[in-house]
Amino acid sequence: MQRLHARYPFLEAARETVATEAVDLATVVEREEAVVDRATQRVITALEDGDTGEPHRDHRVELLSYPVARVLVSMVGENVLVRKYARAEAATAYDRFIEDIEDTTELKSVETAGLDLEALFAEFDLREAIHGPVDGEYRIDVGTYLPLAADLWDDEWRLVNQPLERGEVPVDEGELLALLREGIRERIEDGLPFDVPETIAADLEAEAAEIREVLADLDLTREIDTVVPDLFPPCMKALLDQIQKGEHLPHHSRFAITAFLASIGMTTDEIVDLYRVNSSFGEEMTRYQTDHIRGDTSPTEYSPPSCATMQSYGDCVNKDDLCERIPHPMAYYEERIDDAEDEELEDWREGEADEAESAGD
Amino acid sequence: MEERTRAYLRGRFRDHYRRTEITPPPAANEREWGFIPWTDSPGTTMVRHRSLLELGDLSEFLVRKRPRHVYFSAGRFRDPGASSMGEKDWQSADLVFDLDADHLPGVTLGEDTYAEMLATCKDALFRLLDFLENDFAFEDVEVVFSGGRGYHVHIRDENVRHLEREHRREIVDYVRGIGLDFDELIETETVAGLGRRTPTERRHLRIDGGWGKRIHEQFMAFVDELLDLENEAALERLQAFDGIGEGKAEATLNAARNNREELEAGNVTVHTAVAQLAERFASRAVERDNAPIDEPVTTDTNRLIRLPGSLHGGSGLETLRLDRDEIDDFEPLSDAVPETFRGQEIAVDVTDGGEVELGGDIFTVSEGDQSLPEYVGVFLMARGRAEKEKE
Numbered sequence: 001m002q003r004l005h006a007r008y009p010f011l012e013a014a015r016e017t018v019a020t021e022a023v024d025l026a027t028v029v030e031r032e033e034a035v036v037d038r039a040t041q042r043v044i045t046a047l048e049d050g051d052t053g054e055p056h057r058d059h060r061v062e063l064l065s066y067p068v069a070r071v072l073v074s075m076v077g078e079n080v081l082v083r084k085y086a087r088a089e090a091a092t093a094y095d096r097f098i099e100d101i102e103d104t105t106e107l108k109s110v111e112t113a114g115l116d117l118e119a120l121f122a123e124f125d126l127r128e129a130i131h132g133p134v135d136g137e138y139r140i141d142v143g144t145y146l147p148l149a150a151d152l153w154d155d156e157w158r159l160v161n162q163p164l165e166r167g168e169v170p171v172d173e174g175e176l177l178a179l180l181r182e183g184i185r186e187r188i189e190d191g192l193p194f195d196v197p198e199t200i201a202a203d204l205e206a207e208a209a210e211i212r213e214v215l216a217d218l219d220l221t222r223e224i225d226t227v228v229p230d231l232f233p234p235c236m237k238a239l240l241d242q243i244q245k246g247e248h249l250p251h252h253s254r255f256a257i258t259a260f261l262a263s264i265g266m267t268t269d270e271i272v273d274l275y276r277v278n279s280s281f282g283e284e285m286t287r288y289q290t291d292h293i294r295g296d297t298s299p300t301e302y303s304p305p306s307c308a309t310m311q312s313y314g315d316c317v318n319k320d321d322l323c324e325r326i327p328h329p330m331a332y333y334e335e336r337i338d339d340a341e342d343e344e345l346e347d348w349r350e351g352e353a354d355e356a357e358s359a360g361d
Numbered sequence: 362m363e364e365r366t367r368a369y370l371r372g373r374f375r376d377h378y379r380r381t382e383i384t385p386p387p388a389a390n391e392r393e394w395g396f397i398p399w400t401d402s403p404g405t406t407m408v409r410h411r412s413l414l415e416l417g418d419l420s421e422f423l424v425r426k427r428p429r430h431v432y433f434s435a436g437r438f439r440d441p442g443a444s445s446m447g448e449k450d451w452q453s454a455d456l457v458f459d460l461d462a463d464h465l466p467g468v469t470l471g472e473d474t475y476a477e478m479l480a481t482c483k484d485a486l487f488r489l490l491d492f493l494e495n496d497f498a499f500e501d502v503e504v505v506f507s508g509g510r511g512y513h514v515h516i517r518d519e520n521v522r523h524l525e526r527e528h529r530r531e532i533v534d535y536v537r538g539i540g541l542d543f544d545e546l547i548e549t550e551t552v553a554g555l556g557r558r559t560p561t562e563r564r565h566l567r568i569d570g571g572w573g574k575r576i577h578e579q580f581m582a583f584v585d586e587l588l589d590l591e592n593e594a595a596l597e598r599l600q601a602f603d604g605i606g607e608g609k610a611e612a613t614l615n616a617a618r619n620n621r622e623e624l625e626a627g628n629v630t631v632h633t634a635v636a637q638l639a640e641r642f643a644s645r646a647v648e649r650d651n652a653p654i655d656e657p658v659t660t661d662t663n664r665l666i667r668l669p670g671s672l673h674g675g676s677g678l679e680t681l682r683l684d685r686d687e688i689d690d691f692e693p694l695s696d697a698v699p700e701t702f703r704g705q706e707i708a709v710d711v712t713d714g715g716e717v718e719l720g721g722d723i724f725t726v727s728e729g730d731q732s733l734p735e736y737v738g739v740f741l742m743a744r745g746r747a748e749k750e751k752e
Contacts, residue, residue, distance in 0.1 A: 129520075142497060143520035146528035159531040160538065161545035165570025167498035251540075292527075 006059040009066030039068035046088030074193035090185035139168040233332035234318035259304040375427040391437040396428035412442030429674030432665035453522035459658035489652035508673030508680035538647030609634035677739035702736035713746035
């Protein structure tokens with residue numbers, strides 16, 4: 001049991017194990033260095049690598065490190081950390097249950113310590129909402145599908161593109177697993193950040209500071225607030241160019257460029273203006289998406305995709321030398337801005353303002 | 362509106378509420394209530410954030426307040442009477458759709474009559490119901506004539522009441538066909554193939570539901586039309602499409618003649634020209650089948666909606682719940698005329714005359730003092746086109 005709970009610490013049963021072991025979190029934090037170390041590593045690896053890192057060989061330490069990691073995330077309290085942490089926990093859980101499901105199939109054994117689909121359905125109260133499989137296809141109730149698919153930005157997840165019939169959306173096993181990953185992410189994000197009691201916080205100050213430092217180094221929250229399209233990374237230049245030509249971009253590409261522009265400090269109005277070169281750019285859609293990305297109309301604030309994600313969507317084009325050295329389009333832009341002499345930088349918005357003034361004369 | 366007119370309408374609305382039994386929506390005490398009183402101020406003031414507890418018995422409240430308009434919330438709350446949305450503590454919300462003749466394509470404002478606009482609106486209602494009953498298979502569906510310019514549909518199925526704004530937007534986009542991407546409806550299957558050295562891909566349009574099914578229906582109807590035509594006429598039909606020249610037209614016609622079964626099954630890889638042509642039917646399907654609902658009403662989980670059974674203060678018509686099998690024969694401009702206003706004439710001074718279609722008749726109303734059937738008088742007064750005259 002302990003192994004299962006250590007692998008999947010977000011399970012209800014795992015939470016109960018933590019509670020019934022009569023573990024007092026304050027005592028753990030005070031006395032068990034191994035747990036605190038693993039918890040810190042969990043959060044830092046989440047930030048740096050997008051997963052939760054090597055599990056501790058002692059199941060008990062591994063299991064207890066999860067609630068402590070949540071405490072650390074809450075102490076730092078940044079939205080971007082909550083989001084990245086939850087995504088990393090969910091990604092790790094996803095990899096593990098894919099492993100478990102393959103194991104179960106191969107060994108044809110019910111005695112594994114792994115998790116199977118049935119258990120996941122039960123855990124997330126989905127048994128009633130998921131039907132099948134018939135010929136490898138599951139059917140999921142639309143009222144359950146919509147919240148699970150809400151943060152999957154790719155067009156293929158949109159309801160309008162689903163063969164919805166009798167209130168059910170058909171999904172194959174891969175899609176079902178991706179939806180379950182979303183369910184896990186949501187559960188992990190749920191309730192974060194929470195208020196941490198003083199007694200516990202006092203013992204974790206050093207670890208929280210370390211996480212803050214890593215977060216600052218990643219520069220995810222820094223505002224650049226300079227808009228010089230000439231210095232944009234090639235991928236973003238290409239996307240902006242297509243929008244301005246009035247080409248129809250897939251959702252993920254639109255998301256990428258819009259998130260990028262929002263991250264360099266552009267307002268929704270400015271983004272709309274920049275796109276407006278062509279009349280068919282879809283102002284309403286742009287506004288909705290930008291507000292959503294910015295977190296005005298959604299609980300989360302989105303950051304632009306990394307180079308790896310851009311590559312996997314086929315949006316990484318015209319790579320240059322600088323691209324080889326950076327992991328993220330934001331890093332590319334920052335470096336170009338840093339390299340340029342200040343007087344050389346003409347902010348696009350200042351040009352616009354001039355134009356507007358002369359137009360007003 | 363003059364005080365005499367207002368007093369008259371207030372009084373007659375009270376008479377209506379005295380003799381009418383109103384069935385409140387389910388969970389009425391978990392909802393926010395609001396109403397607009399008859400006032401002389403030019404702007405309308407909505408009294409809202411009321412719970413049923415504060416209003417008291419609904420029928421008694423309507424008789425006492427005889428409001429001009431009365432609404433209840435789609436949302437259900439732990440404390441519906443709290444003054445801010447945060448304090449109300451949202452629990453769930455009915456999924457509501459609004460079809461408003463003002464926003465419908467196919468309606469020309471200022472040209473179409475009220476009856477024509479409502480007829481266009483009813484067509485749109487049937488398209489909406491096709492989505493709600495078949496694609497979504499909702500079971501708790503309540504259709505309401507708004508008493509004004511259109512129809513409301515309230516969905517109260519347990520499994521959608523928890524949906525938040527962004528999830529409801531997906532439903533809006535679905536029934537409006539927004540963001541439909543033909544490529545995403547195509548399923549690619551790798552076929553290992555007997556006797557084939559390399560596996561090939563088979564591309565199929567998903568025709569088992571959703572927009573794929575609608576596109577396919579239109580496409581097949583077109584294919585069958587082609588098959589009925591003489592060779593030359595069929596080729597001409599095909600070449601009328603942008604990007605389809607002689608070669609592609611011939612390939613498509615051949616596919617239609619020799620491979621109709623494959624096309625029927627959704628196979629669009631018969632020929633590239635076929636796939637290209639099928640894609641054209643995506644926008645046609647949206648144009649023909651989409652339900653042009655008013656988006657903000659559906660996505661707003663706190664929205665106030667007009668109470669069925671109440672009177673619409675801008676028309677004097679009754680907001681009516683309709684049984685599913687009543688909709689076909691429903692004539693809003695006669696069936697929604699309240700009994701209370703039938704059977705007697707009243708004196709009014711008409712300031713803005715013209716044709717009025719109401720109660721199964723068409724009245725050509727001149728301007729000035731006259732006696733009219735009460736429901737016509739009430740309609741004109743509610744619309745600000747007449748004032749009450751002394752009897």
